[in-house]
Amino acid sequence: MRAIVVGSGIAGLAVALALRRVGIDVTVYERASQLTEVGAGISLWANAFRALDHIGAGAAVRAVSLPAGQCEFRVREGHKVVTSFNTASLERQLGMAPALAIVHRADLVAALAQGLPASTSRYGYECLGAETRGSRAIVRFKGGHTDEADIVVGADGIRSAVRAGRLGAAEPRYAGYTCWRGVCRRPPNLDAGYFAEWWGRGRRFGIATLTGDRVYWWATRNGPPGGRAADERAAAAAAFHGWADPVPELIASTPAEAVLRNDILDRPPQRIWAVGSVVLVGDAAHAATPNFGQGGCLAIEDAVALARHISQRGNTASALADFVAERFPRTAALVNDSRRFGWVAQWEGWFACRLRDICFGLLLPWVGTRHVLRYAAHDVGPLQHPVASV
Ligand SMILES: Cc1cc2nc3c(=O)[nH]c(=O)nc-3n(C[C@H](O)[C@H](O)[C@H](O)COP(=O)(O)OP(=O)(O)OC[C@H]3O[C@@H](n4cnc5c(N)ncnc54)[C@H](O)[C@@H]3O)c2cc1C
Numbered sequence: 001m002r003a004i005v006v007g008s009g010i011a012g013l014a015v016a017l018a019l020r021r022v023g024i025d026v027t028v029y030e031r032a033s034q035l036t037e038v039g040a041g042i043s044l045w046a047n048a049f050r051a052l053d054h055i056g057a058g059a060a061v062r063a064v065s066l067p068a069g070q071c072e073f074r075v076r077e078g079h080k081v082v083t084s085f086n087t088a089s090l091e092r093q094l095g096m097a098p099a100l101a102i103v104h105r106a107d108l109v110a111a112l113a114q115g116l117p118a119s120t121s122r123y124g125y126e127c128l129g130a131e132t133r134g135s136r137a138i139v140r141f142k143g144g145h146t147d148e149a150d151i152v153v154g155a156d157g158i159r160s161a162v163r164a165g166r167l168g169a170a171e172p173r174y175a176g177y178t179c180w181r182g183v184c185r186r187p188p189n190l191d192a193g194y195f196a197e198w199w200g201r202g203r204r205f206g207i208a209t210l211t212g213d214r215v216y217w218w219a220t221r222n223g224p225p226g227g228r229a230a231d232e233r234a235a236a237a238a239a240f241h242g243w244a245d246p247v248p249e250l251i252a253s254t255p256a257e258a259v260l261r262n263d264i265l266d267r268p269p270q271r272i273w274a275v276g277s278v279v280l281v282g283d284a285a286h287a288a289t290p291n292f293g294q295g296g297c298l299a300i301e302d303a304v305a306l307a308r309h310i311s312q313r314g315n316t317a318s319a320l321a322d323f324v325a326e327r328f329p330r331t332a333a334l335v336n337d338s339r340r341f342g343w344v345a346q347w348e349g350w351f352a353c354r355l356r357d358i359c360f361g362l363l364l365p366w367v368g369t370r371h372v373l374r375y376a377a378h379d380v381g382p383l384q385h386p387v388a389s390v
Pocket of ligand 1: 029032157179
């Protein structure tokens with residue numbers, strides 16, 4: 001059996017690893033001219049590490065990740081600590097470590113790619129669409145190249161061309177807030193392993209330490225979609241003026257050209273990820289707002305589940321239907337939970353925020369842990385060894 005994967009992001013690479021593990025020949029087509037990722041961090045929860053272990057990439061990703069240790073939630077622009085805990089308690093409940101670790105995205109895709117032979121990936125191929133013909137699936141690329149296989153996996157992100165061919169090219173849904181991200185040197189007053197989100201009114205600031213004495217930060221602000229500034233670092237600094245230390249320092253010490261800005265988007269859950277021999281995974285299937293830090297983690301879970309269903313069923317169409325039946329409820333719940341959580345987190349009225357912050361202070365240790373565990377405690381399950389029918 002041969003598979004084509006479109007997109008060489010977290011989902012595409014994880015799918016390629018998983019499919020190869022069950023004996024399927026894989027080619028990954030990527031639009032960019034080389035393996036690439038944005039200059040930001042990503043948090044990976046225990047469920048992602050379990051899935052990575054199932055595809056043999058756990059050790060490589062652990063080697064470039066920094067486990068979170070002390071976690072803190074603050075309000076009033078970071079001036080009031082609401083709750084603080086160590087991840088050791090979560091690890092006990094999860095029965096594994098790390099409960100949460102942070103990795104630079106470039107390090108993550110490099111760690112995944114190192115498990116694939118170089119001949120697996122073809123760069124500089126922009127997919128225009130994919131369709132099923134009989135029992136085969138055909139992919140078309142810009143420039144006229146086509147390729148066909150028994151199965152095509154669309155792992156080409158939130159604006160997926162594979163998805164557009166199946167479901168139409170509808171724009172993703174704007175969540176009402178934009179997000180700056182950056183990576184800078186870790187200041188001496190910030191301990192390695194620190195992980196926090198600090199809330200204000202219509203604004204949030206997140207801090208997570210990375211390997212190599214680096215810090216990944218993210219900063220959200222309400223506003224209309226499509227806003228851009230000539231100097232995004234200056235715009236972020238103005239939006240977070242007066243916040244507790246080290247917020248101003250983290251922004252100021254990030255090179256101006258390295259500050260990223262993205263509007264926060266998702267897609268309402270739609271079950272139609274598989275048509276014939278073409279299937280969607282990761283953000284192409286279920287793009288979520290990043291409030292629970294689970295979008296990439298669920299993409300890795302998808303890879304394991306997809307490979308397991310394909311290896312268990314000789315018939316591609318029924319394997320894909322089983323895959324969607326397994327994955328849709330969990331991913332749809334995350335999309336909806338995350339959107340609701342982000343809506344509350346981005347409130348900006350003075351009274352509403354005070355009330356919210358008090359309630360969060362009282363409830364967070366219990367409700368927050370339950371919510372974290374709902375996603376992080378999941379084990380997508382092991383892969384079977386290659387089966388004869390594949
Ligand atoms: C601000 C922010 C913070 C986040 N934080 C976290 C977090 O902490 N933890 C977490 O788990 N998730 C997080 N996420 C979500 C996470 O980034 C995504 O869920 C994850 O990147 C999805 O991976 P993917 O491979 O499906 O898509 P992508 O990462 O978008 O990769 C798609 C790949 O396909 C390629 N491609 C696109 N179109 C084509 C085409 N037509 N032809 C060929 N190739 C194509 C792209 O170049 C890219 O390489 C965050 C998201 C945002 C926006």
